[in-house]
Each structure stands twice: as structure tokens, then as C-alpha cells.
Amino acid sequence: MSDEFYMNLALNEAWKYQILTYPNPAVGCVVLDKSGKILSIGAHKKAGFLHAEPSAILLALCEISDDFLHKFILNYDQKFNTNFLDISDKHELLEKLKEVYLNAVFTYDFIMQNHGDLLDGAKAYVTLEPCSHYGKTPPCANLFVQLKFAEVVISCEDKNKIASGGISILQNAGIKVKVGVLKQDGGMLLKPFLSWQEGNFSFLKVALSVNGAATGGVISNETSRAHMHSIRSIVDLLVIGGNTVRIDRPKLDARLVKNGKSPNVLIFSREQKFDESLPLFHVKGREVEISNSLLRAKKSPLVMYEGAQEFLNLAKNGALPNVKWLLLYQSSNFKNEPNLLSQIYLKSVFRSNFADDSYGWYEIV
Amino acid sequence: MSDEFYMNLALNEAWKYQILTYPNPAVGCVVLDKSGKILSIGAHKKAGFLHAEPSAILLALCEISDDFLHKFILNYDQKFNTNFLDISDKHELLEKLKEVYLNAVFTYDFIMQNHGDLLDGAKAYVTLEPCSHYGKTPPCANLFVQLKFAEVVISCEDKNKIASGGISILQNAGIKVKVGVLKQDGGMLLKPFLSWQEGNFSFLKVALSVNGAATGGVISNETSRAHMHSIRSIVDLLVIGGNTVRIDRPKLDARLVKNGKSPNVLIFSREQKFDESLPLFHVKGREVEISNSLLRAKKSPLVMYEGAQEFLNLAKNGALPNVKWLLLYQSSNFKNEPNLLSQIYLKSVFRSNFADDSYGWYEIV
Structure with missing residues (x-):
């Protein structure tokens, strides 16, 4: 060999x-x-x-x-x-x-x-x-x-x-x-x-059904989500869009990994007011910043953007600072939900499986 | 090890x-x-x-x-x-x-x-x-x-x-x-x-963009398509829907493989009349049957259904005889096209890559 x-x-x-x-x-x-x-x-x-x-x-x-x-x-x-x-x-x-x-x-x-x-x-x-x-x-x-x-x-x-x-x-x-x-x-x-040695590595994480839907309830299986939580546990900052926070009400913690550390969150939003009962505000030891600027993301060494249509559009337009890689979790199930739309072209960097889900790192080209 | x-x-x-x-x-x-x-x-x-x-x-x-x-x-x-x-x-x-x-x-x-x-x-x-x-x-x-x-x-x-x-x-x-x-x-x-030893193995082949679209021009890369052609070259029968024939005007040959054999085609359609200039009718050594019955598919040992939304729906309803497996080619690019919609659940059987494309065999569950 x-x-x-x-x-x-x-x-x-x-x-x-x-x-x-x-x-x-x-x-x-x-x-x-x-x-x-x-x-x-x-x-x-x-x-x-x-x-x-x-x-x-x-x-x-x-x-x-x-x-x-x-x-x-x-x-x-x-x-x-x-x-x-x-x-x-x-x-x-x-x-x-x-x-x-x-x-x-x-x-x-x-x-x-x-x-x-x-x-x-x-x-x-x-x-x-x-x-x-x-x-x-x-x-x-x-x-x-x-x-x-x-x-x-x-x-x-x-x-x-x-x-x-x-x-x-x-x-x-x-x-x-x-x-x-x-x-x-x-x-x-x-x-x-x-990249992070030079100051910053940022990437966009997206989870999709096999037919490209990001809506309609939980998409990824437990293994994919545990992997996601282990990554959340390690990043300096998690950036999320204001609409996602309002609609999905995510907790954005790392509960699926042992001793998981919930990441600090930057809510990227023009609107500065959010319902204080939202779960992500009530996670121990976490800072939450709400801002219409991504300056903090630029200054943090390791940053994950979690998103869907909105962030995909921004990434395509180069409006997410330093985001050149996409981390995609994709289930093997079809969903009766519309897909994310984009013309982003991706080059496969590494792909593997979490049981029936696949996941992969891609370069945005 | x-x-x-x-x-x-x-x-x-x-x-x-x-x-x-x-x-x-x-x-x-x-x-x-x-x-x-x-x-x-x-x-x-x-x-x-x-x-x-x-x-x-x-x-x-x-x-x-x-x-x-x-x-x-x-x-x-x-x-x-x-x-x-x-x-x-x-x-x-x-x-x-x-x-x-x-x-x-x-x-x-x-x-x-x-x-x-x-x-x-x-x-x-x-x-x-x-x-x-x-x-x-x-x-x-x-x-x-x-x-x-x-x-x-x-x-x-x-x-x-x-x-x-x-x-x-x-x-x-x-x-x-x-x-x-x-x-x-x-x-x-x-x-x-x-399965083919017992009389028949049938499967459905679908090609999708990463966001689940099957429309808007060529989806798969050359390596995926060559693989597809090598499979066409070996099957006893290729089944295709009448609408696909009319809209996509596919040739359904095996030109990307050396000495490729173009498969016999069954056009599954209620309508029996098709434009005779359609490319698939002009491939040497091929038989084409137009029928609203899948009897011939049932009787052939190795059958590939090539399709999209229509065949996916039929497969989900168990209306494609013996189709329990799906062969999916998926590109790594997003397309600005709507996705196929379904609630089919798939169990991954085998997955690999053709350069930036992925492909996989799935069991329909």
C-alpha cells in the first residue's frame, strides 16, 4: 500500500x-x-x-x-x-x-x-x-x-x-x-x-434535511447535535441572527456534551430589544451581546455563525467577516418544507457521517 | 487493528x-x-x-x-x-x-x-x-x-x-x-x-443540489454522471416518467463510459404519444416502450427508475414495484431552485464521494 x-x-x-x-x-x-x-x-x-x-x-x-x-x-x-x-x-x-x-x-x-x-x-x-x-x-x-x-x-x-x-x-x-x-x-x-493564529477563524454552520430544508422542527440526529454542542463548547463566540432568536427560541447551550461550556452569544440584529424570557438569556456563565455590528466577531479568535437563509445570503455576499468555510450537517430524511435558496458554490474539504446524517466542511468558492 | x-x-x-x-x-x-x-x-x-x-x-x-x-x-x-x-x-x-x-x-x-x-x-x-x-x-x-x-x-x-x-x-x-x-x-x-436472484432488484435514482433542487440544468459533476452512465450500461431496464421525457428531453444513454450500452427504456405515462424527435428515441440498439403499466419493470431482473418529484411520491406510496432503495447523487452547490418535497425517511446504506459531489445508497423506511 x-x-x-x-x-x-x-x-x-x-x-x-x-x-x-x-x-x-x-x-x-x-x-x-x-x-x-x-x-x-x-x-x-x-x-x-x-x-x-x-x-x-x-x-x-x-x-x-x-x-x-x-x-x-x-x-x-x-x-x-x-x-x-x-x-x-x-x-x-x-x-x-x-x-x-x-x-x-x-x-x-x-x-x-x-x-x-x-x-x-x-x-x-x-x-x-x-x-x-x-x-x-x-x-x-x-x-x-x-x-x-x-x-x-x-x-x-x-x-x-x-x-x-x-x-x-x-x-x-x-x-x-x-x-x-x-x-x-x-x-x-x-x-x-x-487562521486563528493570525487572529480569527470564522465559519458558518447550517443544518439541512436531505432536500435542503432548515425549518419544520429538529433536523439533525443526536450524534450530529452532540458534535455541534462539542464545537459550541470550544468556540469563543457564537453569532446568531435576531430573527432566528425570535422564531426558533434556541437555547444555544452545550447540554449534550459532558462538562460542555455554553458559548458567549452575539445576537446580530438591528433591533436591540428581545423578550427577556428567551431561553438563551438564562444560561449560566454566558455573556450575551446584542449588536448590529460584527466587530466583536472580527476580534474573537474562533467564531461560529449558526444560521440559515439570512446568514447564507450574507456569507455569499462576503458580509460575514472571514467566513470562508461552511460546516454542514445534513440528515438523510426529506422534509415537506421549502429549501434554503442560494447560489453559493461549495468545494468539499472533508466529509463524514454521523449514523444516517452526513456532515461536512466546505470552502465557499 | x-x-x-x-x-x-x-x-x-x-x-x-x-x-x-x-x-x-x-x-x-x-x-x-x-x-x-x-x-x-x-x-x-x-x-x-x-x-x-x-x-x-x-x-x-x-x-x-x-x-x-x-x-x-x-x-x-x-x-x-x-x-x-x-x-x-x-x-x-x-x-x-x-x-x-x-x-x-x-x-x-x-x-x-x-x-x-x-x-x-x-x-x-x-x-x-x-x-x-x-x-x-x-x-x-x-x-x-x-x-x-x-x-x-x-x-x-x-x-x-x-x-x-x-x-x-x-x-x-x-x-x-x-x-x-x-x-x-x-x-x-x-x-x-x-434480490435480483429472486427475480428483481429495482431502485430509484435521484440527483439533487445540496439544497434539494432537481431542476435548473445539470446538477451532478462529470464523475457522478460517468458513474450513472456505467449503471445505465448494466441495467435491464430504465424507467422514466412521461413528464420528465417531455420537459427535460433526456437522451438517457451511456456516452460517458467506454463501450457503454444504452439501456432499454420504459416511459411510464398515461399519454401514449410523444414527439418522435425526442433524443431518447434515436439511440442505437435501444428499445423504447411507452406504457401506463409497470409490468415490464416488475418482470425485468435489474431496473433503475430515474426521476424526481413524481417518482419520489410514487416510491413513498409504495407504487414503484420493489423499489426499496434510493441512489442519490448530491452536488455540493446550492441552487436558486425550489426543492423536491416529500416526507420520505431514508436509512443510509453506503455513502461516498465523487470529488465535490457525494453519492449514497439509502433504504426507504
């Missing part, structure tokens, strides 16, 4: 956590053993937690060594009061370890101390150049060196002055490095990160 | 050729070497040509041995006047071999005579029990035995009396067999085959 095949697995895994890693970039990593067998697919899931490389490396070590796996969960349970030991099925346990946010420092150190050269000669595919800086943990590039990886294939170089330099670390240690595999795809994955 | 991971690769590959293998089932196969490295992903592409198992096995042998690859293309070029030898890049050559229809008998025999035990101890994932019958070629199950595979993982057993028995052949030869991995998904893949 080609390098592109494996890099694609890493990219797809990273996309699952797009935006959710804010302010970090979304990164994915695949680890193969020295014979070329896939051991693991990992991603960075949330800022402050494990990077993609130690995530994939941890899963790889657990996959090949039951002793390593057992020792890791034993120590992790003791330190963090988790219950990994209760899961007896190995497959289920690996899925769990893949899904949860693991402590970065403990896990990194545990890998460094317990890897037992099990990944000697291994190969990794990483969507972004491994970092070279000391943050919460030492550099990811050091992990590959310490564990004696033979080769690291990278999609995009890191232009970030603080974190770049990973390639040099790898090469100086004699690791074979190949850069630029699916470079364009790797670049698209990084775009939101590069 | 889990068995499900590899089976999923086989299933996705098979889905690419859904319907196109008619009257054979769509089948996918993945081959791993004895250390667990993925060597190839293959599928059955067209009746009369290579089955999924020899396709994947051929690609696997070519992947691991340049000598085998060279000898194969040398012999194939000589025998069939192809030009594989002109392709110097190995990756490109493997892609080409994966994509073309290879002669079944020659390739099967070539594998049997030249495998050199290169796949001794290998593992295969097959979406359907390997066949045990002598058709154009000897049984696929024999290939695994002859090549000394260690393990074969199967999604679905074959209930077909002629072809089943593959599992026994494998087990009697001492090959480890695991059955039922992603059984439900494997079952969905087989449904059209099982």
Missing part, C-alpha cells in the same frame, strides 16, 4: 477533532511496526491533553504488548482514579483509551520509561511535523528518537517558529524522514489553526 | 462496484502478509472478469515481488495486446492493474503457476464466502489453499447452493476460518444480488 493510503488514515482521524483541538492544530498519526503492520491510529483531541504522536504510540504499545497495556492502566487508574481495569475485553479497552482525554505528562513519561524498545524500527505517519518544543511535555520528535523509530512520514511542515524543528531532530538521530505526502490535504486540515 | 477495520476496507472497495457486477454479487477482498501488513485491496468489478479474491491476490503478489509483477505484465501484454509494460512507475502500474478488467482465466492460471509460495501464511478478508464452484475459473477457495493462506476472515456465508461450500474447502485444508465479521454490513452489500 502507498504512503498516501496510511497518511489518509491519519488525516481522517485528525479531522474528527477539527476545531475541538483549539487553540492547537488538529493532528493525526498512524504507527506501523517494522514489518509494516498497522498498529494504531491516533489523533490530538483536546488542547492540554496528549498530542497525536504519543496517542498513537501509546495505542501501538498497548496493541502489541498486553504487559505494557496492563501496567499502563494499573498505574493510570491508581493515579487518576479511573476504571480502565474494569474493562476486560482488550478491543473495548483500546477503543476506550483511544476515545478518552489522557493526561499528557503522565502518559508521555510512562511511554518514555516503559516502551521497552517494542517499537524499534517502527514507522509513523504524521499529518504535521512533530513538535520540537517543551510545552506541557517534552517534544514529540524526541519520542520517535527515544523509541528508535526507523522512519517518519510527514504531510506538512510546521511553519510555527516555536514548534518547528522536529524534522531536524529526527534526521539528526538518523531517522528517515519523508515530507509532503498528501501535502494539500494536510494543508487543508491545518487551515483553521493557521 | 481489529478484524472490523480490515473488513471495512474490503466492504468499501466492493461498494464501488455495487450493481456494476450484475448478475454477480459485489465482493471485496483484502490481503495481509503473514506479519499482518496490508498488501492489497481488491474487488470484483464486472461479471465475466476476475473475482475479488484473485484480484486482491494478484495485486498482493505484484506488491511484494517485482519479478512476479514484471513477468505478469510481460505475459499479459503479449497475450492481450495491452500496454502495461509502458508504465514504468510501480505505484501507477498497480493502480492501473487494480482499475482495469483483467481476463479471469488467464490471470487465475498465472497466479496458480507463478505464486512461488510468496503468500504462504497470509491472511485474507473477504466480504462473501469464497466460491467453491467451477465457472469460468476454478473455485476461489482453491486459490487460498494452493497459495497456503493461514487464515480467511469472511463477513457473510454464501447461501447460493451452486457457489457455497468455500468454507469447507478452506477448513479441510487446515486454513483458519472466521465467519461473521461485520455480518450486517456484508449482508447489506449482498442485498441487491439476493
